[in-house]
Amino acid sequence: MKTALITGATSGIGKSTAIALAKHNINLIICGRRTERLQELQKELSNTVKVYTLSFDVRNKEEVFEKIESLPEEFQQIDILVNNAGNAHGLDPIQTGSIEDWDAMIDINVKGLLYVSKAVMPKMIAQKSGHIINIGSIAGKEVYPNGNVYCASKHAVDAINKGMQIDLNQHGIKVGAIHPGLVETEFSNVRFKGDDKRADGVYKGFDPLTPEDIADLVSFVVTRPYHVNIADLVVFPTAQASSTIIKKSL
Numbered sequence: 675m676k677t678a679l680i681t682g683a684t685s686g687i688g689k690s691t692a693i694a695l696a697k698h699n700i701n702l703i704i705c706g707r708r709t710e711r712l713q714e715l716q717k718e719l720s721n722t723v724k725v726y727t728l729s730f731d732v733r734n735k736e737e738v739f740e741k742i743e744s745l746p747e748e749f750q751q752i753d754i755l756v757n758n759a760g761n762a763h764g765l766d767p768i769q770t771g772s773i774e775d776w777d778a779m780i781d782i783n784v785k786g787l788l789y790v791s792k793a794v795m796p797k798m799i800a801q802k803s804g805h806i807i808n809i810g811s812i813a814g815k816e817v818y819p820n821g822n823v824y825c826a827s828k829h830a831v832d833a834i835n836k837g838m839q840i841d842l843n844q845h846g847i848k849v850g851a852i853h854p855g856l857v858e859t860e861f862s863n864v865r866f867k868g869d870d871k872r873a874d875g876v877y878k879g880f881d882p883l884t885p886e887d888i889a890d891l892v893s894f895v896v897t898r899p900y901h902v903n904i905a906d907l908v909v910f911p912t913a914q915a916s917s918t919i920i921k922k923s924l
């Protein structure tokens with residue numbers, strides 16, 4: 675049986691991915707800061723697969739390495755890493771954006787992804803196998819008004835994904851990214867700092883992607899034969915053609 679470590683498994687895409695991978699009999703290491711949510715998910719999935727919870731903030735590099743090193747023997751072999759933890763913080767013109775928001779996005783979406791990967795890659799190299807899936811975004815492929823630093827963080831994820839593909843190639847490790855368009859999760863609630871009305875408005879008037887749609891793709895990607903690597907995948911809801919072109923009924 676394989677083991678997957680999923681960051682950001684307390685909500686949205688990460689949580690749905692944990693549920694989907696359990697259906698494929700993949701043991702799970704589920705990560706996030708909200709311990710109670712991790713424990714609830716562990717309870718829900720433990721009848722099917724072995725589930726271990728690791729609660730840490732991806733910004734805290736000491737904690738990232740300590741927690742991943744502390745995994746019990748049966749979870750030491752990580753076959754699949756889903757680098758999913760991340761969020762947008764704010765949606766402001768660059769000239770009035772908040773430095774705290776910029777720090778959060780660079781520290782979580784970029785540096786956090788690097789820390790977790792740095793803790794896991796040596797295990798995969800020693801095993802001579804492994805699969806890293808980086809959750810990017812359409813924001814990593816284009817820049818939209820007021821998206822500035824979030825888009826920069828996701829362009830960095832796109833570049834890191836390509837860099838990992840190149841540098842881990844000689845070690846036989848699979849690396850690929852999934853770049854979704856609009857997915858209805860807690861993403862906009864976080865972006866708009868708890869203004870749930872504004873967050874709900876983002877997904878009104880069209881059928882957005884669901885976190886289960888992305889989890890389905892992760893399942894597809896991880897169940898391909900070892901010689902097949904899905905390197906880069908962009909997925910939109912049908913109503914979306916780009917970051918700014920969305921067919922709404924309102």
Ligand code: NDP
Binds near residue numbers: 860
């Ligand atoms: P959610 O807000 O629903 O989930 C975000 C997850 O990231 C949570 O589990 C959260 O866990 C975790 N997380 C956030 N900050 C930290 C941190 N500092 N340390 C550890 N974990 C953290 O959003 P989504 O599911 O939508 O987002 C998941 C990924 O998908 C992100 O990388 C996002 O950029 C990307 N994405 C989302 C899209 C969308 O439209 N929703 C589209 C394209 C990409 P906790 O708070 O418990 O720590």
Ligand code: 8X3
Binds near residue numbers: 813
């Ligand atoms: C999330 C999608 O368009 O809000 O990455 O940036 S978007």
